[in-house]
Amino acid sequence: MAARNLLVDVHTHVYLPRYASVLRSRATAPRILSRPTPNGQGTEERLVILENEPSGGRPVGPQYWDRDEKLKFMDKHGIDISIVSPFKSDSTANPWLDFLSPAEAPSLASALNNDLEAYCSTSPSLASSLRRLYGFGLLPLLPTVPTNTLLSTITEITSLPHLKGIIMGTRGVGKGLDDDALEPVWEALAKAGLVVFLHPHYGIPSGEWGERDNGHVLPLALGFPFETTIATTRLVLAGVLDRHPTLRLLLAHSGGCLPQLSSRLASCIDHDPAVASRLQHDARWYLGRLYFDAVSYGREELAFVAECVGRADGYDKNTPRVSQARQRTLGSSHLLFGTDHPFFPPLSESEKWRSVTENLDAIDGVEGWGEEERKGVRGGNAARLFGLY
Amino acid sequence: MAARNLLVDVHTHVYLPRYASVLRSRATAPRILSRPTPNGQGTEERLVILENEPSGGRPVGPQYWDRDEKLKFMDKHGIDISIVSPFKSDSTANPWLDFLSPAEAPSLASALNNDLEAYCSTSPSLASSLRRLYGFGLLPLLPTVPTNTLLSTITEITSLPHLKGIIMGTRGVGKGLDDDALEPVWEALAKAGLVVFLHPHYGIPSGEWGERDNGHVLPLALGFPFETTIATTRLVLAGVLDRHPTLRLLLAHSGGCLPQLSSRLASCIDHDPAVASRLQHDARWYLGRLYFDAVSYGREELAFVAECVGRADGYDKNTPRVSQARQRTLGSSHLLFGTDHPFFPPLSESEKWRSVTENLDAIDGVEGWGEEERKGVRGGNAARLFGLY
Numbered sequence: 209m210a211a212r213n214l215l216v217d218v219h220t221h222v223y224l225p226r227y228a229s230v231l232r233s234r235a236t237a238p239r240i241l242s243r244p245t246p247n248g249q250g251t252e253e254r255l256v257i258l259e260n261e262p263s264g265g266r267p268v269g270p271q272y273w274d275r276d277e278k279l280k281f282m283d284k285h286g287i288d289i290s291i292v293s294p295f296k297s298d299s300t301a302n303p304w305l306d307f308l309s310p311a312e313a314p315s316l317a318s319a320l321n322n323d324l325e326a327y328c329s330t331s332p333s334l335a336s337s338l339r340r341l342y343g344f345g346l347l348p349l350l351p352t353v354p355t356n357t358l359l360s361t362i363t364e365i366t367s368l369p370h371l372k373g374i375i376m377g378t379r380g381v382g383k384g385l386d387d388d389a390l391e392p393v394w395e396a397l398a399k400a401g402l403v404v405f406l407h408p409h410y411g412i413p414s415g416e417w418g419e420r421d422n423g424h425v426l427p428l429a430l431g432f433p434f435e436t437t438i439a440t441t442r443l444v445l446a447g448v449l450d451r452h453p454t455l456r457l458l459l460a461h462s463g464g465c466l467p468q469l470s471s472r473l474a475s476c477i478d479h480d481p482a483v484a485s486r487l488q489h490d491a492r493w494y495l496g497r498l499y500f501d502a503v504s505y506g507r508e509e510l511a512f513v514a515e516c517v518g519r520a521d522g523y524d525k526n527t528p529r530v531s532q533a534r535q536r537t538l539g540s541s542h543l544l545f546g547t548d549h550p551f552f553p554p555l556s557e558s559e560k561w562r563s564v565t566e567n568l569d570a571i572d573g574v575e576g577w578g579e580e581e582r583k584g585v586r587g588g589n590a591a592r593l594f595g596l597y
Numbered sequence: 598m599a600a601r602n603l604l605v606d607v608h609t610h611v612y613l614p615r616y617a618s619v620l621r622s623r624a625t626a627p628r629i630l631s632r633p634t635p636n637g638q639g640t641e642e643r644l645v646i647l648e649n650e651p652s653g654g655r656p657v658g659p660q661y662w663d664r665d666e667k668l669k670f671m672d673k674h675g676i677d678i679s680i681v682s683p684f685k686s687d688s689t690a691n692p693w694l695d696f697l698s699p700a701e702a703p704s705l706a707s708a709l710n711n712d713l714e715a716y717c718s719t720s721p722s723l724a725s726s727l728r729r730l731y732g733f734g735l736l737p738l739l740p741t742v743p744t745n746t747l748l749s750t751i752t753e754i755t756s757l758p759h760l761k762g763i764i765m766g767t768r769g770v771g772k773g774l775d776d777d778a779l780e781p782v783w784e785a786l787a788k789a790g791l792v793v794f795l796h797p798h799y800g801i802p803s804g805e806w807g808e809r810d811n812g813h814v815l816p817l818a819l820g821f822p823f824e825t826t827i828a829t830t831r832l833v834l835a836g837v838l839d840r841h842p843t844l845r846l847l848l849a850h851s852g853g854c855l856p857q858l859s860s861r862l863a864s865c866i867d868h869d870p871a872v873a874s875r876l877q878h879d880a881r882w883y884l885g886r887l888y889f890d891a892v893s894y895g896r897e898e899l900a901f902v903a904e905c906v907g908r909a910d911g912y913d914k915n916t917p918r919v920s921q922a923r924q925r926t927l928g929s930s931h932l933l934f935g936t937d938h939p940f941f942p943p944l945s946e947s948e949k950w951r952s953v954t955e956n957l958d959a960i961d962g963v964e965g966w967g968e969e970e971r972k973g974v975r976g977g978n979a980a981r982l983f984g985l986y
Contacts (some may be wrong), residue, residue, distance in 0.1 A: 535897070
């Protein structure tokens, strides 16, 4: 069926206009400010994430909040459907909702979830009831926001038919994703069938990057994936996946470095019996429970992540191990195309976005994958995971 | 020739007796203390790395300093040659020389390098002049130790025939490995043909591990590889490999997560033109310049690291890209067996060390490698890199 050939982007960000307005109204970071353009002939907006940010913040513009810009980008690259994540994360610390007070956050989250539903539900149709835009909702995850408020927001999101999951950072309600306070949240998310898109946001302490000016390279290229890796590992070690077998987590940036460290992790756990005894499975088994966006810019990376997913069941004693080649094929079903739009814009005006072309080339390049696996990673796996069609 | 079938361990630690004595003489961490055994029938030694360490420090014993114990371990597992690293690193911060004053460190480094030469040169012979033990020397890398002292130590190490390289942490003389102050050191190491074994030591700030008690799992399984990844990336971004094309670096734990993040790193660099313009090559090219121990506990990890090494030359515009399968074969030449002894001891008395058996099984398990590649990773690559025979 034709729908199986769709290209679906599961990792694409949006600043909803209501959120941009909140940022424009603020006098301290995070904020959006207006300033004269360098040539003095007009004004430009800058997104300031940290006070005293170098170069006065980053350029922001319609590609961040204008739906037509999102659709134009999709058309240019042949993307049929996008599952957008409101707000964005960036290299150091960046606005989600945690700069708000616990009293403001829940109502803003509700308003934004409704905005996002409208953004998606009024987007162009592809076929019958299929739209071009779907979204991840937001929870007001802040310390002191009561669990009941979080659970009500989950109920609200479930009632919004174009929201197919939630985007979540790594801090939970302040103490990370291994916090027992999140137990009812995991339970509700699993029950609601909402996919949790786990996305980094803070990186690691910037002292690790040294004194040399390397722009945003180190926090973006290393800090973000480290953060995702730590959060997912802590969640696994806390037994969340043991207790919530139907919870579905999608990891940004192909899971950071969790795949490459997963056998080391298994070995370290085995040598720390107090930890090992808490878990039901070898650490590598849990990778077969997770989903990974295919935003890693290389065929070797994708192939490897697929092998790590495909080997997972072999760590269950009742399942026979399979060949490495077979692992690569099997594991492809947990990888999902993504672009990270509107970040990493093209280096020249006319150019296609490399974050798109490189991630598509990577899918095409994996040796051992046939048409079936490539179609799955391009869109079929997303359609299944999110129940799109 | 028979020598090509040797099993060589490039990642194995030793506390030289002189160093253990220094630790025993200290009243504050890092130190080795004696205390009554739990049954009250004798005394035991504990290695205390941090004040108020849980369980009063870790057990230490002859496997840390007794050469016979090292040789027994080698015999039990069929290891022909070990290239030992004096001291060890551990999960948080751990004694190398940086607790010493700049006045003490150089002379202790010299004494320890001479101790290590004796430890190796009087070890059993394998054949003609080939011994069972070789070593990595130490530099007194501390802030305020003059460059000339470091260069003299390099000269001394070069004169000790059984020392084939140096072990190095990630802090250099205090500001990391991207510090311009290290330029003469890199130059001297490259000229001397000494391999630099880059080993983590500090992890990342422990606040990232959260409040839950996960033993040593997170700092060991994640913190160590993160540290190596950051240090190597900073070194690459500083142009060290561009300026010192003959410098040979061996990365602990298969390079941490550098392979899995290398395409993302390349993408982030390309989108930060000020950084990109400083470098001569795509970030992935540099992985072909590096060597990786094969201490990653899984065949999929080894295969992937080999592919990342094997694809590196393809990022030079004059070299054609090759198939993924060919990358895996080509790249095997930069992988070298290791055990991380005496860490991760067996879980029962009679058992072989899983850090050995799992890393050997991983080498045997890589699909696409033939006898030639396996022999290389087991020992042939080490023999060539270190000029053993």
